[in-house]
Amino acid sequence: MIKRIFFLTAIILIFQNLFFSCSSSRRQAGHHDDVNLQSERLISNKTVEMRNNSFAFDIFNELSDTSEENLVISPFSISTALAMTYAGAAGETAEQMSNTLFFERNQDVFHEEFSSWMNQIITRGAEKDQLRLANSLWPQEDYPFHEDFMKLIEKYYHSAFYKVNYKGDREAIRQQINLWVEKHTNNLIKDLIQPGILVEDTRLVLVNAIYFLSNWKIAFDQNATHNARFNVSSEKQVNVPFMFMRDTLNYFETEYFQAIELEYEGSGFSMMVMLPSIGQDLNRMINKMDAAGFLEIAEKMEKQNVEVYLPSFKVRSKFDLERMLAAMGMPYAFSNLADFSRMTPLDDLKIDKVIHEAFVDVHEEGTEAAASTAVVIIRKSAVIDDQKKVFRADRPFFFAIKENHTNSILFMGKIVNPELRAE
Missing domain, CATH: 2.30.39.10 (Alpha-1-antitrypsin, domain 1)
Known part of the structure; x- marks a missing residue:
């Protein structure tokens, strides 16, 4: 029997409907010019992998500073789920996401580059069947999403689509999404979405799953x-x-x-x-x-x-990342000021939840790893020498x-x- 290292992560990005609040303001939502200027310098002329690794260390340090326990995340999974979400963002919301996540400002350029980078990694992983990645969208069946948004997600992220009715049996939908995650993480991540996460105002759930399995090149004795x-x-x-x-x-x-x-x-x-x-x-x-x-x-x-x-070690981590991501510089996406007009003609969506789970099990002969990321979107309401x-x-x-x-x-x-x- 092969002993393995397991890595699993899961992020739920939940979009819900939004009703505008009179007390909200752009200044209250937080706009940090110093962060924007720093991100501008880091984003320009950087490769996709360098930008993704920059975000990786940013979010890992935020999590590590608040935890004295074992910790594991998949920045690759988080970035992929948020990249699909970014496709629907516009205006200040898109600018903040770009700065925080180190995404290229030009959306047309970004998705083509990100997709090329992602596919290169998947192709190399497929050579020895070491790495698999899957994306899925779960939109409200009668909600008017832009057709161009859906086509972009399908073209660049090879996403599957499952139309559902969040106004009906949400428990059945929750179980369906969780089973999809289990399938694409070799049953290593279960019950990613907990009861009560999906509500009547949920309009879209974006999910990424990544699975890695390989022996060491040189096994431990x-x-x-x-x-x-x-x-x-x-x-x-x-x-x-x-x-x-x-x-x-x-x-x-x-x-x-x-x-x-x-x-x-x-x-x-x-x-x-x-x-x-x-x-x-x-x-x-x-x-x-x-x-x-x-x-x-x-x-x-x-x-x-x-x-x-x-x-040898075995560790599992699970986080709600929405507050941390907002504090890192993208608060609009989670507020009544959210602008996802590239996703829908209606100005009524914001991100409700970003849930991330990761698991690693390290042994002598190799590594098995899996990650899943989901974005839940709701209606607006009130992460040599020889010696x-x-x-x-x-x-x-x-x-x-x-x-x-x-x-x-x-x-x-x-x-x-x-x-x-x-x-």
């Missing part, structure tokens, strides 16, 4: 797995199973951290693991990282003889699964205590 001490903090230690490998691997180190790259079969994908030096803080290390720094580390790695001691190196991950560490041609981050997380194993 199962017979060498052993229990050892992991230092959760200076005050707390736990005994957990450590996997062991001795081989020639991509490796990089500074006085502040060590980094190794563990490749999957075919070398098209890999996991990068970063370990702060003794006495260094994990969150501080992560906070100093960005897309450019991540790329620099990947490019500076060299083949070294390395002994790797890495604990042996030793990489002993016996303290909190950061990891990222990436596609190697572009260094695009598909999954990322941190392990604070591998003893805490998710179901």
